[in-house]
């Protein structure tokens with residue numbers, strides 16, 4: 001069995017806020033859900049599947065379906081950090097194909113900026129001695145950025161990758177973000193701006209890091225017969241894959257991510273080639289996250305990512321592979337420190353031809369969305385999705 | 391079985407935590423497949439055998455990667471060090487100017503007090519330690 005063409009993304013909505021003062025977490029969840037329903041042209045009574053993750057308030061699914069008045073017959077709370085929502089689309093397609101639901105809501109939202117909660121406080125629940133890796137790792141105060149920095153340092157050591165090459169990823173994001181009125185950082189930056197910004201964790205600079213933002217987003221996935229009766233362009237789920245990777249008892253290659261497995265599975269299911277992809281949303285918590293996954297998803301050879309991203313190759317209208325045309329997590333939005341939903345939403349915009357005209361990829365009929373959750377340099381989850389305009 | 395030295399040690403790793411208090415880094419050895427692993431656990435992650443035993447390490451290793459986390463005060467040099475016995479472990483590099491650290495440097499084990507209630511393994515480049 002395959003999920004290919006068994007389900008369609010019929011609604012997508014990104015919350016316009018980047019700082020949610022005066023609005024609660026539950027309100028944010030409701031607003032993104034209602035926004036996606038309005039985009040799809042459906043009513044809440046049609047939703048029978050609910051997909052949620054660690055950002056949802058309350059204990060799992062107990063809170064938001066009740067708060068919104070949803071009548072749910074299929075639930076999925078898969079949590080692989082920021083990549084969760086990309087996996088949810090694949091899971092929703094599986095559930096729809098199996099007849100377990102027909103219209104699935106996937107929603108995420110958060111407000112770390114307004115709540116003034118630093119990420120290390122947000123993640124403090126992970127410092128639980130019952131988690132077996134905690135005693136040997138927690139005392140070192142490893143920040144999320146430190147794990148990614150160790151990936152970057154090893155990539156530079158093995159492949160000669162430079163800070164200037166990594167900076168091109170931020171430059172591309174800023175070129176796209178200038179056209180997005182909701183983006184947190186709309187100013188176009190240069191390679192020099194990035195490498196001259198302060199070091200956060202060598203070799204990563206401040207401008208190698210994504211924004212911290214409030215907000216969120218939601219998508220609606222529906223069965224083919226329902227999708228065809230709605231007014232929106234048909235965006236089919238063509239393939240999906242997911243994986244996790246950790247330190248493997250101390251025997252690991254930090255330059256191979258779980259994205260290899262999730263990408264291969266998604267491409268195999270979709271039955272398309274890397275060269276067929278017209279647009280890619282690639283999780284960009286840090287510049288190195290993008291570089292690693294261009295390699296691990298097979299857009300270029302391992303070690304060649306630095307050359308691949310240089311000279312504007314990721315900028316829409318300029319380069320060979322436009323990515324993150326909304327400005328990505330690096331410039332636009334990384335809601336609740338879990339930006340995965342925005343990766344799906346911009347891919348849907350591109351496939352519908354609804355991206356900003358300055359960044360719209362002409363004839364965009366096949367797009368990829370990839371998410372990375374957790375810490376790339378330590379343990380992380382990956383989810384890859386291939387979507388097609390029909 | 392050793393006494394628990396902290397709420398952050400548990401029946402599975404107590405021997406590892408107690409060894410740290412006497413300046414020794416223990417890893418786990420699998421008697422079934424012969425592989426070593428870290429962090430220490432009851433089951434071998436390579437063959438799932440429960441026939442595992444603690445193994446004292448030489449304290450010699452090599453820097454696999456590192457990050458100078460400058461946003462922390464004081465600055466911490468986070469690192470992965472590959473032990474002579476095989477496993478690559480998360481740790482810190484201490485006792486050296488961060489700008490003189492490089493991947494591939496030989497390092498030697500030391501211990502540092504931690505908020506866990508038992509000391510944690512850290513490493514110092516060999517050349518610096520001898521200087």
Ligand SMILES: [Zn+2]
Pocket residue numbers: 420421422423424425434435436437438439
């Ligand atoms: Zn074994």
